Amino acid sequence: MDEVEVVVAHNERATLRVGDVFLKVDADQARTDVEVAAMALAPVPTPEVLWRKPPVLALAALPGRPIARLGEPSTASPAAWAAAGAAVRRLHDAPLPPWPGQGLDAITARLDGECARLITNELLPADLVRRNREIAEAALRPWTPVFTHGDLQVAHVFVEGDQVTGVIDWSEAAPGDALFDLAILTLGHEEHLGDVLAGYGADADRDVIRAWWSLRSLVAVRWLIEHGFDPDQPGCEVDVLRARM
Template identity: 70%
Template sequence: MPEIEIVVAHSERTTLRVGNVFLKVDADPARIEHEIIAMDLAPIPTPQVLWHQPSVLALATVPGKPLGKLGEPLSAPPAAWVAAGATIRKLHEAPLPPWTAPGHDELAAELDQECSWLIAHDVLPAALVSRNRKVAEAALRPWTPAFAHGDLQIAHVFVDDNEEITGVLDWSEGAQGDPLYDLATLTLGHEERLHDLLTGYGAPVDLDVIRGWWSARSLLAARWLIEHGFDPDSPGCEFDVLRAAR
């Protein structure tokens, strides 16, 4: 009999693995509906939907393994990152989905709130927060919307032994958004793979915007991670990204 593996669990959603099936349990049924539609619209490999009910989504496992995990050494070769870049470019060139991600003005206001919280609660030195807030400014500009994944963490992209992308997971944030945010999210904490990713992406990219999103995402995520039992100060994770910002 297969065992139940808890993949991730917090107060908003939990993902379980039972044999070859992943069960996603979400407190917000609308997020599951959003994810199903986004996967159907995306022109790149996504997990097969087996069935769903309100608050529960069953997905088939994706072959291969993740590109990596934030805070851990990378094992996927450069060719896998080139393939990931080409896959993301295909997504970004697809017809736009019906949802719109927060705009730069809304994100700037949220970022200021999170920076104030980090300083007020002595989570990070004020000078470090202020420096990264300035770096983040490069990302908070008008952009041409693309079909963006919205949460393209390194653990969400699977690759096989032939360096082919076999699936991209977790589409609940899929929307019309900044394509460079996806590129920055995937390389967060792994700047050394940015060149390979952009080689596969094959389009000019403003590196200051990528660096801005590294800082912005790390600042925006810190409080949520802390309040949900994760440690952004683990080696190689968000706080190390903030310390390395330039």
């Protein structure tokens, strides 16, 4: 009998692996609805949906391995990173999903609220928060919405050799800023930004991508701490913020 591996678990959701099957348990079925719908629409490889019985979604495992892990050097080739950029471009060129994305006002309000909590609760030094909030301002501008993954961290992009075999975890997919996806894919792996953009094949404002690095890290730190993760590990979110200083 296959062992049960806990991939991730916190009080919002959990993912288990049993052999070649991933079982995703989510208390919010709206997120699972988005995930299933987004995978059906996305023009990139995604896991096969084996069955769904709320609150559980069963997905087939993808071949290959994640392109990287946050806080660890990537062993994937530059060509694999370029292939990831090309896959993101295909997604961004696809028709928009038929549900709304998060608006600029909501993103700004969340950012300012998180910055205030980080300072008030002394989770991060005030000067670190304020400097990165200044940098994040460049991301807070109008954009033309595209089909975004919404949580395109490196652990969600699987590669085998120089090819992308699939992208997982689509529950945050929505119309959004193309540069946000590119920023999340390269968060903590700045050395591969050029490879990703070479595959993406379009002009991208690197200052805005850097601004999204700061914004994403600022809004993630408190949640990570409260859910048992350590954003202060080498190469992770706090290091990303320090690098902007």
